[in-house]
Amino acid sequence: CTMREGSESHHSQSDTRSQVLTQSEWPDKSQGSSYFAGYRFGIHGWRKRCLYLLMLLLMILIIINLALTLWILKVMHFSTEGMGTLRILNEGLRLEGEAYIMDRLVLSHMRSRKGHPLAIETYQNFTIFARNTNGRVASKFSLGKDELECTTRSFKVTDPLGKVLFFADRNHVTVGANTLKVSGPGGAVFGGSVQTPLVRAKSGKELRLESATRTVDITAPLGIALESRAGDISATCLSGLVLKAEKGNIYLDSRNIVMPNLKKAIPSQSHKKGVHIVREPIYQLCACNSGKLFLSPPTGPCIADSRICK
Numbered sequence: 001c002t003m004r005e006g007s008e009s010h011h012s013q014s015d016t017r018s019q020v021l022t023q024s025e026w027p028d029k030s031q032g033s034s035y036f037a038g039y040r041f042g043i044h045g046w047r048k049r050c051l052y053l054l055m056l057l058l059m060i061l062i063i064i065n066l067a068l069t070l071w072i073l074k075v076m077h078f079s080t081e082g083m084g085t086l087r088i089l090n091e092g093l094r095l096e097g098e099a100y101i102m103d104r105l106v107l108s109h110m111r112s113r114k115g116h117p118l119a120i121e122t123y124q125n126f127t128i129f130a131r132n133t134n135g136r137v138a139s140k141f142s143l144g145k146d147e148l149e150c151t152t153r154s155f156k157v158t159d160p161l162g163k164v165l166f167f168a169d170r171n172h173v174t175v176g177a178n179t180l181k182v183s184g185p186g187g188a189v190f191g192g193s194v195q196t197p198l199v200r201a202k203s204g205k206e207l208r209l210e211s212a213t214r215t216v217d218i219t220a221p222l223g224i225a226l227e228s229r230a231g232d233i234s235a236t237c238l239s240g241l242v243l244k245a246e247k248g249n250i251y252l253d254s255r256n257i258v259m260p261n262l263k264k265a266i267p268s269q270s271h272k273k274g275v276h277i278v279r280e281p282i283y284q285l286c287a288c289n290s291g292k293l294f295l296s297p298p299t300g301p302c303i304a305d306s307r308i309c310k
Helices: 002-025 029-036 046-075
Strands: 086-088 093-095 126-131 137-143 148-151 154-158 164-169 173-175 284-287 293-296
Antiparallel strands (some): 137 148
């Protein structure tokens, strides 16, 4: 028993000493942070100042960026409907006012507002391309500084009712208007032939068909009519004027037929003495009641049978 008590007392003393030492080593609360005075935790000194300065610069940049963003939104008039005069609709985009296209504009349909015109303004030239299914240029419309150029297989102009007013392709050109008017002082110049059912001058103006160095041929399978309702028709030539009818007649329908420059036959001295010298046959010009002209021998009256005056 004595030995057990001694051992127990020995163990209790050692535990008490360890506890005392442990408590003695732990600093008192009254000492504060003086115990950790030799240890440095966290960021101190110039590193701390640099960190604060960096955070300040980031805050300034964020504020400037936010201010610029708000300013851009205000200047460009951004809203839930669109940007400025540009509105986003279910059908597409609607632009109110003027638009400046700096590069290409690709679209399938463009129109102005109802009741307002559409104006397209450009410098140098304005060009429209139309491509086929393969992506190649099929048609081109170019409005330049001094010219208007259209490149296509055929060109057609129609009225609101769909009637063709003008059509042109490689083979022919068709003018479907009621009247083709050429108002220039030089008239119309044709390098080849012209086929038309009617050639008419403007009311009160003259009609002139002229070829400066060659001939003018007027040909028709059924007939050619030259009519002047309020003036004269003049045919002037240098060499000769021939009126020829293969199977029909030539009618001069007028109350007066004047031939002022006909030559006069003056009898010679031998003719006056009674000597008849006839070098060429001379006939009388006679007329039937119908106006038909015929020749008669120089001697005697103008007598013709019914066969001639038919």
